[in-house]
Amino acid sequence: MILKPLLERKETLMKKFENILIASDIDGTVLWKSRYIHPRNFEKLRYFCENGGHFSLATGRSHKDVFVIAEKLRPYINMPCILCNGSYLFDAVTEKILNPHYLNPIPLIEAFKAVKSKYDDVGMRAGIHRGFLCPEEDSVAIGFLKDSNLEHLAVVRPINDFADEKIFKAVFVSEDAHKLLSLQSEFQECYGKEFNITTSDKTILEILPAGVSKTTQFPYLKKLYPHTELWCIGDFHNDVEMLRGADVAVCPENAVDEIKKICRLHMCHCKDGALAEMIDAIEKKIDGYLI
Helix, strand or coil: CCHHHHHHHHHHCCCCCCCEEEEECCECCCEECCCECCHHHHHHHHHHHHCCCEEEEECCCCCCCHHHHCHHHHHHCCCCEEEHHHCEEEECCCCEEECCCCCCHHHHHHHHHHHHHHCCCCEEEEEECCEEEEECCCHHHHHHHHHCCCHHHEEEECHHHHHHCCCCEEEEECCCHHHHHHHHHHHHHHHCCCEEEEEEECCEEEEEECCCCHHHHHHHHHHHCCCCEEEEECCCHHHHHHHHHCCEEEECCCCCHHHHHHCCEECCCHHHCHHHHHHHHHHHHHCCCCC
């Protein structure tokens, strides 16, 4: 008679990582040079999830390309991902979009036209439910998609037709990093009240709905997973708000200086398994070690 209650009690014991959420950036954080993920990351993610942990991605990428570029991570994703830098959540199991925020297309069209008239070597695209909306004859935008093997997701339309679409975010792309910096400054001055403007790479200028960042989705996640601690890891400027809003902010060794100043914990280089090292740090904290 005494065995049954003991077994029932064992089944209800909390797993080690049950109160931990991880939101991880992809590029430069877990994925190096768009192709390499250190094997230790998979080993530690498996251990983390098997012991009750919740893992998702927090990235500028959309649901259309995130699992093309990081397909091997999908088996470990067990909570909604923060996509398009916070414009929406995506449930990878049900493939449903949650809590979306959309750009105002009218000033966006105006901005696209103004930029293209001044910088003909800057490409432009917008993220929508079915792919990447590209203006007609924008060979730069199409070229960037082609280089990432994402050309099949291009939806080519006249620029004025963008007004009929629900747009999560827009980007300007160029191989000229200095030109994008100048464009960012101009864009901030002209459209800073209309949009949130950031960068996710030296070649990508991100245009988000006003007030939206990866942090926008934190309250929604906290309602889904109450009484949890949110650990975030990222490396670039579009991770600033996320890391400031995290319970514990973490970065890889290769993060930009702005990010390093924000983060409480600094891990090894992305290519050496920074995510795996972070899971080790989480376990040490749970086990009572100072980190």
